[in-house]
Amino acid sequence: VVAVEDLAPNKFVVEAESTGVTEFTGKIFSEQGSYKIPHQVEKLKDEIFYLTFTRVKRIPLVVIVKALGILKDEEIMRLVDLPNSSEVFINLYEFVDIKTEEDAIDYVAKKIGITQSKEIRLDRVREILDKYLLPHIGLTTDARIIKAQNLCKYLKDYIRATNGELPLDDKDHYGNKRLRLSGDLIADLFRVNIKV
Numbered sequence: 001v002v003a004v005e006d007l008a009p010n011k012f013v014v015e016a017e018s019t020g021v022t023e024f025t026g027k028i029f030s031e032q033g034s035y036k037i038p039h040q041v042e043k044l045k046d047e048i049f050y051l052t053f054t055r056v057k058r059i060p061l062v063v064i065v066k067a068l069g070i071l072k073d074e075e076i077m078r079l080v081d082l083p084n085s086s087e088v089f090i091n092l093y094e095f096v097d098i099k100t101e102e103d104a105i106d107y108v109a110k111k112i113g114i115t116q117s118k119e120i121r122l123d124r125v126r127e128i129l130d131k132y133l134l135p136h137i138g139l140t141t142d143a144r145i146i147k148a149q150n151l152c153k154y155l156k157d158y159i160r161a162t163n164g165e166l167p168l169d170d171k172d173h174y175g176n177k178r179l180r181l182s183g184d185l186i187a188d189l190f191r192v193n194i195k196v
Contacts, residue, residue: 004179005177009036009178015027016168024158024162035131049062062076063104064104066104067101067125067129068151069145071100080159
């Protein structure tokens, strides 16, 4: 019987990055049933925080939070819970024009290249946000606010780790790994082959 070492699912990890695009990345592998979707938070040179998951590449995190239904800047600040954080202020100021959930969803649709009529664009992005954004929290529209709250919490951890207030995570540490044994692996094979 072979055990496979795997990164812990549904755990947010901030580590130093050496690619040159960004100094730090925050990663979480969101797992729910047959979905196992990597998410990545990063801050680029323009001081904006970006979120990447599935086909959604580098969308500003504040816009995603607004698309999920938290529109007020003061509520986003309260959820991030870092008073006087200039980094969060910069991000909120950059997207101050996005006033409604529909505006935010349309912004995401245009960024990922959905070019159909507005109704179809909005429906497709809502479906992507429900199915592929943090599926471990939920796959229905009811989970959107909780997803937004979790994104704010991840942003807080990311900022605190990059500022040196929290230690960086080591993805090779056994606290951040899981051993998958034969039962798990066979269940995965069945799930993939039977498409459950």
